[in-house]
Amino acid sequence: MTTATTTPIVARTRAELAAGLSRPGRVAFVPTMGALHEGHASLMRSARDQVGPDGSVVVSIFVNPLQFAPGEDLDRYPRTFDDDLDVCGREGVDVVFAPTVSEVYPGGVSAGITTESVTVDPGPLGDVLEGASRPGHFRGVLTVVAKLFGLVRPDVAVFGEKDYQQLALIRLMVSDLCLGIEIVGAPTDREPDGLARSSRNRYLDPVQREQAVALNRALRRAADAADQGYAAALAAGQAELQRSAGIDLDYLEIRATDLAELPVDATPGTSARALIAARVGTTRLIDNLALTIGEPATLTSSTEGSN
Incomplete structure (x- = not known):
């Protein structure tokens, strides 16, 4: 059941995020790139179920340039922040983390490449299926997710099964790097005719x-x-x-x-x-x-x- 509409804390910086997470209780995290729809809302409800009314649900809204190759749709990817904030409010989200690129990547990003020294190598699974079609994509995904995990410090994170390879790789990263975060995969939300929401x-x-x-x-x-x-x-x-x-x-x-x-x-x-x-x-x-x-x-x- 959707909770009454609330006004989430909007954090734009690492410091604001830390301040917004000052309340006690478990933290559930839903990373997104925005342009939120009912599928994302279902993830937020799942996150709330994981931590209960006394926990905190955090949603990030960040279009990650590191996972887009040159020529992909980074520039035209839909950005609908005001509408996204309404969705988060309807679902009782406590904190929305909406950083700038420089806040996430202080070293900068150019043409899908960051000048920062450390990124996350997805290993062999990152080179098949989506990885074969989009070289470097999963390095960008895992790097930003690892950064967000470090900033939010969640107890549990919720991802949709529609991005199944992404979910599998995040589970591997959390296991192999001993991050101690529970990863929940939520089933695919579909339109009435079966099209997966995206x-x-x-x-x-x-x-x-x-x-x-x-x-x-x-x-x-x-x-x-x-x-x-x-x-x-x-x-x-x-x-x-x-x-x-x-x-x-x-x-x-x-x-x-x-x-x-x-x-x-x-x-x-x-x-x-x-x-x-x-x-x-x-x-x-x-x-x-x-x-x-x-x-x-x-x-x-x-x-x-x-x-």
Whole structure:
């Protein structure tokens, strides 16, 4: 249930953030790049559930230049701070951290590269799927998340499963670097027709918006065919995309839940993820869906936040 509308503390600097976090109790953190929608709101509700009424929910709003390669949509990424603040207020957020680039990266950022000495290497998992299509992306993601964790010092952080590879890498970083933060993955929040909510959906014109639903259809076809095995599931998803107009496919893959590659003869009962990325017009969208190899699909509607 949404709490009564509040007025969050808005912190622009590290010092203001520290002052805003002075109250006792557990801290739940939801990192975002703004342009907030119902998916983000569901993450805030999950965060509140984690810490209760006596804890603090912190939302960051920061478009991280380090995760955008030259030529990507950094300059046109939607920035809607006043509306974002309204969403945070409706969801009872205690502190909104909205720093400048120089506050997060005192050493500066140029063309997706920071002059600061230390960044976070995502390892081999950062070079596949999204990492193969967007080199350096996950170095930027993990570096900013590590910085934000250091500034907010949360007990728990909530991320949406729509960015499944990001979630997997953040979990690895927290585990491997012994950061002691509980990472909660919240299920994907979808439009009534199945399209995963994303801040980038607002780039789509009406025709592209209809075409974009093919990503979710392909994932569901794969899940429906998974009882026949890995190859059948992948082929069903690919066939759906071949029937769909306006989709410029980047990848459609089925991987283990830890994103390791699956053999074609994967053991029945193997839990897996179907992951897709494609452009619709000039807009790049991603989505994913859980499935089980060798077992009938049991799909239900879900709610997950996304960036």
